[in-house]
Amino acid sequence: MQRSITLRPTRHAALCLALGGLSALAQAEPVSQDFVALTLRTTSDQAQASGFLDGQRLSGSTRNWYAHEHATRGPLWSYSKRDGSRHPTSSRDNWVQGTLLNYTSGFTEGTVGLSTEVALYNAVALQRGRASVAGPNNRTLTHSDGEVLDQWSKVGLANLKARVSNTTLTAGRQSIDTPVIAYIGNRALPSSFQGVSLHSAEFDNLSFDLGTFDRVSMRTEQGQSKFRSEYGDSRQFTDRVSMAGVNYQPLQSLSTSLYVSKVEDLWNQYYFGANHLLGDNAVLGLNTGLNYYKTRDAGQSKLGAIDNDTFSLSLALTHQAHTVSVAYQQVNGNEYFDYLHDTNAIFLANSLLSDFNGPNEKSLQIGYVLNMAPFGVPGLKFNLYNARGWGIDGTHYKGGGYDVKNLDGEHHDEWGIGTSYAVQGGAFKDTTVRATYTTHRASKLQGDGSLNEVRVVTTIPFNIL
Template structure:
């Protein structure tokens, strides 16, 4: 189960619909021309543009399972269980970044040190190691740990940048995930080219991921699979804006011996949010097995469609999502490579699952309190059917073992949240967010029944 900071209001869509535009969205065609400026031509210098800063995040979560669900932990050689789990971690990022050197080819370096300080160290509370609190082999919390989260060198010509080393990367298939005290990052080589006014290209080859709550680098594995690993992920894509109101994105990825995955996304804006604005979002994934088929035979089509209505401070969003395939819609672990409208506490990604969400958000800036927002949502999934799953076509170990018992499973989820961003003063841009989520699943639905309260405070800082 993917417990995400998107858990309230599916931020992938609420971030679109909560914005109030000053004028109607233009439907004008955008011609493709060469970029009018060169980013490298405006380089200030390696030292002259040096910066040192970062963020510190206080991340607290309390979960309670119900309807018979429990968490387990080891104590004095015995396995003990109870309903609750608490994680409380302070994550700090210190980022040192140079500017680009001047000249035809610019060079830049970036290094970021990640540090985690565990504030709740009770073995009973943290329930062993997880992607929330790092624990040793005995299940005891690692009180404090650090690592290089970023360490890369960048080369730039005009508006095209090549990055080598440990880095962030963002696309519909491979995307840094930052919903814990510290984010993930990737090791490899990537490029980003913005030589045209409304057309950009991205690509990368990565061999390791730096997980959110681990000190070492790891091979890639999938979020829902059998633990199989791969050491090569290649991706290539394009972002294109044909209209001022329409943005599109297409990416393809090869995950060696797992699958080939293709993604298409589009967002269209219509009207004036001060009167009535409509935002339409569409996301589609196609996944097929590849190479040694370590994840079994896969032929999966998954899509979501969202419609968001905005009137001044108020946003109402509807999201429909459907999985066409006898296995989960799956994606890479320690990534945010799931740009689907109903990816919440549950991803609503079971075999052949259909789901619907309704979400409401209010931006209190319209009422004189800029930075304060509230939201709520309710989502329901049904028709989960894994009875036709054939596994690895005769192999002893199924990629998604247990999925065959899911026959007509269903689940529901709701959540409420509040957030505030400081608008001025020494703590400007400090963000505080509180959320409460409750999820209830039928007997064999994979996410179970769980409640979670989460409180996250993120404070940015600049030293140089």
């Protein structure tokens, strides 16, 4: 199954990039392993509310997003000519300027505070050639015939918030980041979701999340759509996604998360995650991460039977500027480990250019990050990694929702090298520039194909009010 390949440079999804930040956290002493008692917060966010207008902010960012892909073993994409005929191509270029403008009011004063948030999104296609873009895809917005939209806009966020103490209820189009439903921001513009959510942080080291959503506003679409899976039959949609979760820090060095989601008539999913810090990064620090998902079909089981257990275990050693990491990931199930389309709800260590999530797949990643701050260049980092997946086997799959029955012993390899720089001060403070080069080599039927990709992304934040 050929899909649109995405890079996920979040702290959960790209281990080698994420752990690079640890070396910047060099402690003067080892991380404490002390137990953290469960205590109520002594301060209230709502008690400190400054008022609807006094607390308002108007800010935003503009992102220049460019990617060039080249398939090394035959065409992976196709494009439409104006006569309607489709033609294969071995390369595609997507270049988009995305800008978002976000207005957030302050919370009104009183026991119950009210606030609102509105964000306008705009995208301008800088590469507009049909053959170059090879649309439709999730990188540049095109018409169904592949004609590129020169520019487009939408309301990306629009919600109302009500807050009591340290608990906030949000209703409307919003951004949320949990292991079972999470916005994805690796294009010119991010995705968002329509629904209601509750976040409660009444304890110092314990918080709760609840939410229910019925639409996704995709990264490269103007409207909203029902949710569907990333890897399953794209004709099967769900009317509602609901989730609940808890985040708990029992030790100063240990944080844990437990989440459950119900994707109506597709699946129920359960997640457990833990992250532990040990030692002193100035001498030698160890970061250990565990992520585990259990997925079972539910309701009408529109994707057929699902019986999947997937986990990743990562270890990263940091000494001053240097971080070396290793991550093992395993899928136990005859279908893909799956998650919701146009979300980043895959908090697994080996989700890179490829997700390494094929049926019964095992994968190993080794990475290295160099933080140049100790050498007098704060904000500059370099990283490289290699990931290998093997044992992909869907021959025992009995359902009809996943195209995996021909996968028998498939394997693939991925190499990546990149650099990023964050401006430390001045008018362009917090501007980031990231450049990556990735190669992926796959056996004949592995879904991601063999390709090289160059990506350059520049993000400039700004404040108006």
